[in-house]
Amino acid sequence: xxxxxxxxxxxxxxxxxxxxxxxxxxxxxxxxxxxxxxxxxxxxxxxxxxxxxxxxxxxxxxxxxxxxxxxxxxxxxxxxxxxxxxxxxxxxxxxxxxxxxxxxxxxxxxxxxxxxxxxxxxxxxxxxxxxxxxxxxxxxxxxxxxxxxxxxxxxxxxxxxxxxxxxxxxxxxxxxxxxxxxxxxxxxxxxxxxxxxxxxxxxxxxxxxxxxxxxxxxxxxxxxxxxxxxxxxxx
Amino acid sequence: xxxxxxxxxxxxxxxxxxxxxxxxxxxxxxxxxxxxxxxxxxxxxxxxxxxxxxxxxxxxxxxxxxxxxxxxxxxxxxxxxxxxxxxxx
Numbered sequence: 001x002x003x004x005x006x007x008x009x010x011x012x013x014x015x016x017x018x019x020x021x022x023x024x025x026x027x028x029x030x031x032x033x034x035x036x037x038x039x040x041x042x043x044x045x046x047x048x049x050x051x052x053x054x055x056x057x058x059x060x061x062x063x064x065x066x067x068x069x070x071x072x073x074x075x076x077x078x079x080x081x082x083x084x085x086x087x088x089x090x091x092x093x094x095x096x097x098x099x100x101x102x103x104x105x106x107x108x109x110x111x112x113x114x115x116x117x118x119x120x121x122x123x124x125x126x127x128x129x130x131x132x133x134x135x136x137x138x139x140x141x142x143x144x145x146x147x148x149x150x151x152x153x154x155x156x157x158x159x160x161x162x163x164x165x166x167x168x169x170x171x172x173x174x175x176x177x178x179x180x181x182x183x184x185x186x187x188x189x190x191x192x193x194x195x196x197x198x199x200x201x202x203x204x205x206x207x208x209x210x211x212x213x214x215x216x217x218x219x220x221x222x223x224x225x226x227x228x229x230x231x232x233x234x235x
Numbered sequence: 236x237x238x239x240x241x242x243x244x245x246x247x248x249x250x251x252x253x254x255x256x257x258x259x260x261x262x263x264x265x266x267x268x269x270x271x272x273x274x275x276x277x278x279x280x281x282x283x284x285x286x287x288x289x290x291x292x293x294x295x296x297x298x299x300x301x302x303x304x305x306x307x308x309x310x311x312x313x314x315x316x317x318x319x320x321x322x323x324x
Contacts, residue, residue, distance in 0.1 A: 033272075038262045042274030091277065109279055118286045121296075152278060162281065165298040 001084075004056050005206060006218045007096040007108070007198055008225050014044045018226050022047040025054075025229060027068075045090035048222060052097045053088055055229050060084070060099065076159035087156050094202055096217070102209035103191075105157030107149040110202050113137070114144045123147065124170040126182065145203040146173045150193050153207035154181070157191055164188070243313045250287050251309075255280055266309035281306065288312065294319040 014022070022044075023031060030050045034043040050068075057066055057079075067080040079086065085104050089096045092110040119131050127147055134140040150171040155164045170182040171193065179193040194213040196204040206213060220228070244266060255276055256262045262275070270276035276284060284306060285296045294316065300306075305315040 036272050037274040038264065039274055115283070115286055117290065118282045121286060121289065122282055148279065162278075162298075162301040 001060070001101050003104070003206075003208065003212070003214060004060065004099040004218075005096070005106070005196075005214055006052060006056060006220065007094055007204065008048050008052055008220055008222055009094055009199070010222050011045045011048050011090065011095045012041045012093045014048075014222055018222055019044065019047070021226050021229075022051050022222075026050045029068075045095055048095045048225065049088045049090055049097070051229060052095055052225060053086060053099075055225065055232065056097055056099050057082075057084075057086075058232055071159065074159040074163075075161060076156075087153075089156075092202065094198065094204075096204060098206055100208065103157045103159070103189075104209065105153035105155070105207040106205070107152035107156065108198070108202055108204045109145050109149050109152070111141055111145045114141055116140075119144060122166040124167040124182075124184065126170045126172060127167075130172060142203075143173075146195060146205075147171055149203045149205035150179060150195070150207070153193065153205040154191055157207040157209070158189060240313055240317075243316055244309055246291065247288075247309050247312050250284075250291075251275065254283060254287075266313075268309075269303070269307050271303065271307055284312075288316060292316050292320065 026047050027050065030046065034046040037043045037046065062082060062084070066082060068077050069080045070077055083101065084099055085102060086097065086099045087104055087106045089106045089108045091108045094108045096106045096108045098104050098106040119128055123131065131140065131143055131147065134143055150173060151166055154169065154171065155161055158164065168185045169188055170184070172180040172182070173195060176195040176197065179195065181191060181193065183190065192208045192211050192213065194206050196206070196217045198204045198217055198219060204217065252258055264273055264275060281301070285301070288294065289296055300315070305311055
């Protein structure tokens with residue numbers, strides 16, 4: 001199948017009518033999860049994430065009542081009764097989703113000020129060499145978040161989370177397409193990456209099991225997503 | 236000074252409030268609340284939290300310690316830091 005990579009922008013400010021539509025559109029499990037967040041923005045992002053995933057699955061011809069399960073060992077979500085793999089991410093104003101027929105991961109993060117001590121603790125020697133070569137704070141933060149979304153997309157794809165030491169592999173981004181992965185542990189699988197410029201203040205990365213990655217992310221607004229779901233329901 | 240529970244709690248709460256909640260009074264949470272479930276800390280926040288406790292409490296957080304049981308609430312952090320300070324493990 002063609003990989004599906006979609007992102008929704010405007011996730012922090014959702015009109016009431018759209019919120020209620022999304023709320024009613026989501027599973028009970030997701031509603032309960034969303035109700036636990038302190039900030040309404042987190043609830044918005046959570047509801048948009050499931051709605052976006054379900055829309056994409058529906059678009060692929062998979063029945064809307066497919067169940068999302070959690071692997072009890074790794075905590076990685078997976079689809080019951082489907083061989084498709086998926087991953088979702090949300091940060092600030094963005095929610096992203098990727099669907100593929102093999103292991104895949106996505107991460108979006110808002111760029112912010114980061115302490116060098118964090119890179120020292122978590123990044124590999126070759127990553128630190130590249131990162132500490134940045135001659136100003138802005139470039140440092142920009143490269144830090146490029147590396148971080150790549151690393152996070154990798155650990156999400158392999159379903160390990162932080163139980164996979166972040167310095168057991170290196171991701172070295174030379175540009176959005178040329179990203180070297182160096183594995184420092186034999187047991188880790190090889191993957192492919194791409195960075196996407198979705199915004200000047202956010203970084204977005206996809207990790208894939210094969211080399212074929214689309215050139216761009218399909219971006220839509222919350223209104224667009226709701227409209228697409230409504231149209232699908234009416235057809 | 237930082238060895239008793241109250242001082243540890245206050246130090247952690249102050250860091251969390253300043254760095255993840257922008258000192259907002261609107262967000263109230265208990266010492267037992269999960270940072271992740273409540274949307275207080277995200278994955279990047281975990282890195283910042285680990286950096287903070289390493290620097291502030293002079294302990295080394297090993298890779299195998301990066302679990303919700305150790306890091307995902309004020310209470311879990313207090314127990315973890317005390318254990319690391321007393322036994323080193």
